[in-house]
Amino acid sequence: MDATMEEWSRLVAVNMTGVWLGTKVCASALAESGKSSRHGSAIVNLASIAGIVGSQLDPLYSMTKGGVTLFTKSTALAFGRKGWKIRVNSILPGWIVTEMTEKAVGNDKFANAVMPRIPARRWGEIDDFGGIAVYLASDASAYATGADFLIDGGYTKF
Numbered sequence: 092m093d094a095t096m097e098e099w100s101r102l103v104a105v106n107m108t109g110v111w112l113g114t115k116v117c118a119s120a121l122a123e124s125g126k127s128s129r130h131g132s133a134i135v136n137l138a139s140i141a142g143i144v145g146s147q148l149d150p151l152y153s154m155t156k157g158g159v160t161l162f163t164k165s166t167a168l169a170f171g172r173k174g175w176k177i178r179v180n181s182i183l184p185g186w187i188v189t190e191m192t193e194k195a196v197g198n199d200k201f202a203n204a205v206m207p208r209i210p211a212r213r214w215g216e217i218d219d220f221g222g223i224a225v226y227l228a229s230d231a232s233a234y235a236t237g238a239d240f241l242i243d244g245g246y247t248k249f
Contacts, residue, residue: 094151106155107162110136114166114179122175130233131176135224136163138181140243148195156183160239167237178236180227185243187215211244 114134125131141149142156160181167179186205188196195201196214206212220242226232227240241247 099151102151102155106152107158110159110162114162118170118175118177121177122170122173125176128176128230130230131178133228133232134163134166134177134179135227136179136181138163138183138239140183140185140241140247143183143239144247163239164237171236178227178232180232180235180238180240182220182223182227183239183241183243184220185209185215185241185246187217187219187242189217208249209244209246210249213244215242215244 117134121132121134136159138159139152139156141153142158142160146153160183163179163181170177170179186192186196186209196205223240223242227235
């Protein structure tokens with residue numbers, strides 16, 4: 092409730108508008124290149140577990156990441172109906188140690204509350220989802236589209 096319009100606009104610009112513009116600008120080229128590839132082209136969006144389970148700490152962040160998740164599914168359907176060979180999937184990281192999360196994961200009270208809910212019993216690292224990004228961009232994921240790939244150490248299964 093304390094967020095300003097400027098903060099909201101920035102969050103939407105980064106988390107949603109960027110994904111939409113990337114798709115809008117690249118879709119025609121990806122559709123064209125997909126014609127000459129057995130498995131087509133690929134778009135890999137970055138969402139968050141906050142977009143599917145919500146966040147009591149930042150509902151607006153959850154709202155924008157949920158938008159990315161649904162946009163991923165919707166564009167996969169739309170491209171398929173057009174006959175465009177473009178796979179669209181999203182990666183949903185959990186608590187990954189980044190500049191954005193380091194303050195939270197470094198807080199003992201927060202860590203003591205969250206860590207028991209992570210079956211992997213550790214914070215994620217950037218390298219934990221690099222492999223899935225490569226997989227989704229490659230022909231190895233030829234039959235995956237409109238899917239969410241959770242990289243959360245089991246957090247959302249708790």
